[in-house]
Amino acid sequence: MxxxxxxxxxxxxxxxxxxxxxxxxxxxxxxxxxxxxxxxxxxxxxxxSFIVSNTPSHTMRMLWKMEKDEMLKRHILFQEEDKDSYVRSMLNSVVVQP
Structure with a gap:
């Protein structure tokens, strides 16, 4: 292969x-x-592609005028507030399931 x-x-x-x-x-x-x-x-x-943000989602919500679930759909992840899950979320998005 x-x-x-x-x-x-x-x-x-x-x-x-x-x-x-x-x-x-x-x-x-x-x-x-x-x-x-x-x-x-x-x-x-x-x-x-992903954006891993150190800026909290509530701050980005004010700047980008979108809710966190919309940001997640656009592959914007939050390193600090989702520190236990953001890497897993990224990997789950890219792994091809058989």
């Missing part, structure tokens, strides 16, 4: 969501990465 190839995506991420600008591009990247996955046309390639 061929080993998966991991390509450097940081330049792509930088162009889609510059580090000095948090905004729609960054919180929508979970959709953008799926569009890129489709364009690759390789069924063996599966891409996911």
């Amino acid at each position: 061929p080993r998966p190839v991991i390509k450097e995506v940081e330049p792509l991420v930088e162009s889609v969501c510059p580090p000095n600008r948090i905004g729609k591009g960054k919180i929508q990247f979970h959709e953008t990465i799926k569009e890129i996955e489709q364009r690759l046309g390789d069924p063996a390639v599966r891409s996911q």
Whole structure:
């Protein structure tokens, strides 16, 4: 079985969501990465993206005007407040079930 190839995506991420600008591009990247996955046309390639935030969800709710469940749907995880579950949530999202 061929080993998966991991390509450097940081330049792509930088162009889609510059580090000095948090905004729609960054919180929508979970959709953008799926569009890129489709364009690759390789069924063996599966891409996911996550934001792991140190900022509490109640602060982000005020900034982004969305509830935590909406943030979770956009793959925004909260490192401190969900410290016992955020890594598991991420892994559960990316593991392919047989």
